[in-house]
Amino acid sequence: MRIELEKRPDVSKLFGFVSPLLALVLTLTFGAIMFAMLGKDPAAALSAFFVEPLLEVWSLHELAIKAAPLILIAVGLAVCYRSNNWNIGAEGQFTIGAITGSYLPIVFYDWHSPLVLPLMLVLGALGGALFAAVPALLKAHFNTNEILTSLMLVYIAQLFLDWLVRGAWRDPKGFNFPVSRDFAPEAVLPAIWEESGRAHWAFVFAIIAAIGVWFMLRYTLKGFEIVVLGQSERAGRFAGFSAKKMIWFSFLFSGALAGLAGISEVSGSIGHLQPAISPGYGFTAIIVAFLGRLNPLGIIASGLVLALTYLGGEAAQLSIGISDKVTRVFQGLLLFFVLSCDMLIYYKIRIVWSRARGGAV
Amino acid sequence: MSIFEAILLTVITASTPLVIAALGELVTERSGVLNLGVEGMMIIGAVGAFAAAQLTGSAYIGIVGGIVSGALFSLLFAFLTLTLVTNQVATGLALTILGLGASGMLGEAFVGAPGIRLLPIEIPVLSAIPYVGTVLFKQDLIFYLSILLVVGVNWFLFRSRTGLKIRAIGDNHASAHALGINVIRMRYLAVMFGGACAGLAGAQLSLIYTPQWTENMSSGRGWIALALVVFSSWRPWRLLAGGYLFGAVTILQLHAQAFGIGIPSQFLSMLPYAATVVVLIMISHNRRTTMINTPASLGKAFVPDR
Numbered sequence: 001m002r003i004e005l006e007k008r009p010d011v012s013k014l015f016g017f018v019s020p021l022l023a024l025v026l027t028l029t030f031g032a033i034m035f036a037m038l039g040k041d042p043a044a045a046l047s048a049f050f051v052e053p054l055l056e057v058w059s060l061h062e063l064a065i066k067a068a069p070l071i072l073i074a075v076g077l078a079v080c081y082r083s084n085n086w087n088i089g090a091e092g093q094f095t096i097g098a099i100t101g102s103y104l105p106i107v108f109y110d111w112h113s114p115l116v117l118p119l120m121l122v123l124g125a126l127g128g129a130l131f132a133a134v135p136a137l138l139k140a141h142f143n144t145n146e147i148l149t150s151l152m153l154v155y156i157a158q159l160f161l162d163w164l165v166r167g168a169w170r171d172p173k174g175f176n177f178p179v180s181r182d183f184a185p186e187a188v189l190p191a192i193w194e195e196s197g198r199a200h201w202a203f204v205f206a207i208i209a210a211i212g213v214w215f216m217l218r219y220t221l222k223g224f225e226i227v228v229l230g231q232s233e234r235a236g237r238f239a240g241f242s243a244k245k246m247i248w249f250s251f252l253f254s255g256a257l258a259g260l261a262g263i264s265e266v267s268g269s270i271g272h273l274q275p276a277i278s279p280g281y282g283f284t285a286i287i288v289a290f291l292g293r294l295n296p297l298g299i300i301a302s303g304l305v306l307a308l309t310y311l312g313g314e315a316a317q318l319s320i321g322i323s324d325k326v327t328r329v330f331q332g333l334l335l336f337f338v339l340s341c342d343m344l345i346y347y348k349i350r351i352v353w354s355r356a357r358g359g360a361v
Numbered sequence: 362m363s364i365f366e367a368i369l370l371t372v373i374t375a376s377t378p379l380v381i382a383a384l385g386e387l388v389t390e391r392s393g394v395l396n397l398g399v400e401g402m403m404i405i406g407a408v409g410a411f412a413a414a415q416l417t418g419s420a421y422i423g424i425v426g427g428i429v430s431g432a433l434f435s436l437l438f439a440f441l442t443l444t445l446v447t448n449q450v451a452t453g454l455a456l457t458i459l460g461l462g463a464s465g466m467l468g469e470a471f472v473g474a475p476g477i478r479l480l481p482i483e484i485p486v487l488s489a490i491p492y493v494g495t496v497l498f499k500q501d502l503i504f505y506l507s508i509l510l511v512v513g514v515n516w517f518l519f520r521s522r523t524g525l526k527i528r529a530i531g532d533n534h535a536s537a538h539a540l541g542i543n544v545i546r547m548r549y550l551a552v553m554f555g556g557a558c559a560g561l562a563g564a565q566l567s568l569i570y571t572p573q574w575t576e577n578m579s580s581g582r583g584w585i586a587l588a589l590v591v592f593s594s595w596r597p598w599r600l601l602a603g604g605y606l607f608g609a610v611t612i613l614q615l616h617a618q619a620f621g622i623g624i625p626s627q628f629l630s631m632l633p634y635a636a637t638v639v640v641l642i643m644i645s646h647n648r649r650t651t652m653i654n655t656p657a658s659l660g661k662a663f664v665p666d667r
Contacts, residue, residue: 003444005664086450138638142646147397147450148588149641152634155581163627283458290451325465332459336437339447339455347446347664 005347015344020291020298022344023337024305030333040320048319049312049326059311061197065269066310068202069094069261069278071303073285075206075213076254078294082217083230085250089135089150090258091282092157093128097259098266099161100127102273105187106169106180116187120263128259129252131157136251140244146251154282162275169273180273189268202264207300209257214296226250258282279310280328287335293342306331368612369496374570376608377507378403378562382586383593383600384510385558390590391518392551393531393658397453398438400583401460402556406431406563408464411471411574414567420479424503424564431560432553434460439552443545446662461577468574476572479503503565508601510558515597527551531656534663544663559583581634588637592644594654603640610636 031049032042053059073090080087101124104116134153138144162178171181189200217223225246229236233243266277288306292298313327343349382399389396396402406427413426438456441447479501488498518524530537530544538544566578585607593600614629 005446007664088454138642142642144638144641144645145588145591148584148591149638151584152581152588152637155634156631159627159631163625166627167625283454286451286454287458323466323469325462325469328462329459329466330462332455332462335451335455335458336441339452340441340445343445343447 002352004350004352005343006350007347008345012345015341016293019341019344020293020302020338023291023334023341026337026341027330027334030337031330034326034329035322038322040322045316045320045322048316049322049330050308052319053308053311053315058197061199063304063307063311064192064199064203067303067307068200068206069265069281070285070288070306071206071299072202072209072261072264073254073258073282074288074292074299074303075209075296076257077285077289078292078296078299079213079217079226080250080254081230081289082294083226083246083250084233085139085247086147087132087135087150087251087254088147088286089132089153089282090254090285091278091280092150092154093131093255093258094262094265094278094282095154095157095161096131097124097128097255097262098273098277099157099164099262100124100130100259101263102169102180102183102266105183105267106273109181109184112184112186114186116184117189117267120187120267121260124263125256125260128262129256132251132255132258133248136248139251140247146247161273161277165273165275171272178275182272183267187267188271189264198269200264200268202261202268205260205264206303210296210300217296222249258285284310284331287331287338290335291338306334309334366492366495368616371615372605372608372612373496373500373504374608375611376605377504378565378570378582379586379589379607380601380604381503381507381510381565382559382562382583383589383604384507384514384597385555385562386586386590387593387595387597387600388514388518388527388558389551389555390659391531391595391656392527392548393534393656393661393663394442394548394552395449395453395660396435396438396442396456396552396555397450397587398435398456398460398583399555399559399586400579400581401457402431402434402559403460403563403566403583403586404464404577404579405434405460406560407567407578408468408471408563408574409560410564411476411567412467414477415471415474418477420477420568421502423477423568424479424561427560427564427567428557429560431563432557435552435556435559436549438556439549442662443548443552446664449660449662457583465576468576471574472576474574476567476574478572479568501569503561503569506561511597511601518597523547528656531658534658534661538663538665544665548663559586562586585633585637588641592640594644595656596654606640607633607636 028046032046035042035045077087077090101120103123104120135146135150138149139146165180166178169180171179189202191198191200192204225241228239229241229243229246236243266273270277284306288299288302291302309327309330313324316322317324382403386396386399409430410423410427414420414423438452441452442449481499481501484498488494518528526542527547530542530547534544567574589600589603592603611633614632618626618629
């Protein structure tokens with residue numbers, strides 16, 4: 001038995017819509033099998049993981065909190081990946097954005113002004129963009145593999161944060177815990193609707209970013225440039241587009257969004273700097289980008305789905321005693337199924353049962 | 362044993378997993394497949410080796426467990442990228458994410474369990490040579506394997522017929538296909554060899570480097586191995602040299618921390634990662650030489666026309 005692929009004459013519109021759903025169904029099926037093997041009731045476990053977090057209002061707020069950084073980062077990554085630039089270091093840009101954004105509320109703790117928060121957000125985005133400029137510079141001028149350099153910088157950023165919160169920026173009154181001092185109230189990103197839950201403005205930023213990028217990709221010359229250069233650098237050159245400038249644009253843009261996500265997370269959800277500020281948002285956002293088929297509106301939906309895996313992981317750990325490591329497994333499986341189902345858009349599958357082979361092999 | 366010998370021994374221990382994992386990836390990439398899942402395969406190998414050793418009480422069965430789990434895990438990547446023609450970059454990332462998650466889940470039972478250490482083997486006569494003997498001939502099995510692998514892969518790629526085929530596929534899969542080479546089958550084997558090597562490298566981590574299980578214990582070594590392949594410009598001997606260079610950087614920063622020189626430990630810990638970036642710049646800035654050495658079909662999907 002072997003599997004043969006036959007290229008479709010046209011890209012399948014039907015499967016463009018069905019394939020992400022199919023991927024979700026397959027992931028849930030495998031999840032159920034996995035829970036059964038762990039000796040848990042699959043139905044109860046899946047419901048605790050994916051349904052129960054959606055039934056309460058405060059929990060929906062938590063969903064928005066977790067979806068915000070995922071969507072923000074993934075929208076930037078989509079611009080990168082569409083233009084064939086592989087920024088894998090969003091986790092590092094997130095971390096540096098959180099650090100540069102925290103400069104004001106930590107170092108100038110006594111400066112009270114309504115300007116503090118907007119400046120923090122700008123600084124965070126700038127920091128993320130500057131950190132992403134490193135792999136961009138290396139790729140554009142030294143032809144260095146951006147996947148490896150952006151990834152190495154993640155480790156460097158995390159170690160830098162670790163040094164800051166244990167050293168220069170440690171709260172003198174923090175009982176020797178490696179945390180910075182808590183942000184003053186005017187440095188905290190406000191909640192959207194305080195009466196019902198904690199969700200803060202980062203979610204609004206995420207939606208604005210997604211719609212903005214969607215508009216850019218669809219209706220502007222820049223968007224056209226991104227898509228053309230991504231599909232064929234040669235074709236882009238003939239159209240007068242520069243692949244080098246696109247490296248800079250896509251990295252700076254995605255870095256800025258990751259940095260904004262970083263400072264929003266620290267300012268809105270955590271309230272101070274600490275050694276671990278992200279449960280791997282920068283890496284999970286890669287899955288979000290692909291599950292959303294690199295389309296910003298799709299990314300809003302996929303960001304919510306992946307946020308649910310985080311939330312479900314926490315809930316399931318408490319209610320049915322499943323390790324929170326299951327979350328990562330779910331995320332990995334989901335990416336696998338998304339990638340393999342996407343193939344249905346471009347190919348027809350034929351399973352050939354006979355052993356006889358046609359043609360020269 | 363002098364301090365000098367002791368340092369050399371630790372350098373070898375730190376370099377061996379890098380060399381083995383990178384060597385596997387070298388063969389995979391020579392066949393034209395870019396598998397970014399080394400980190401994931403390595404950590405699966407580490408947990409597989411640890412589990413096998415715990416369940417049987419034998420570190421040697423642990424090695425087998427590491428190799429087998431790495432190879433099986435890579436099969437997932439092979440199926441997706443070769444049979445279903447998915448994007449190799451994205452699939453490799455998925456392999457890493459899934460590997461880190463699954464290993465954390467599988468390994469949870471083993472956290473804190475006392476590990477089974479693979480003991481060194483003394484080679485008679487040779488190990489009695491002063492200095493060289495203690496460093497090179499009182500090592501564990503995986504170290505000897507790593508050297509044999511470098512020699513073997515070098516011979517295989519450049520002297521054997523199958524090696525020639527693999528290089529041909531990597532340089533031009535369409536021509537290789539036209540010549541009657543089964544591109545997909547060869548690439549399956551090359552990916553699985555890469556997985557087996559990454560698994561063996563993982564086994565070294567959980568049986569020798571730190572004989573216990575901790576989550577994320579590969580800590581970026583899989584990525585450094587990927588950088589090493591670029592560093593070596595796809596040649597096994599250069600890869601061996603590069604692997605030892607990185608091992609030395611890792612160990613020297615640890616010793617520098619122990620001696621308590623004025624630099625904060627976090628900055629010293631950055632060194633291996635920073636060194637990787639610097640080395641990548643040095644290797645790739647000469648566009649012409651990298652273009653000559655890179656397998657031309659690297660990362661490109663192949664769908665045989667029928």
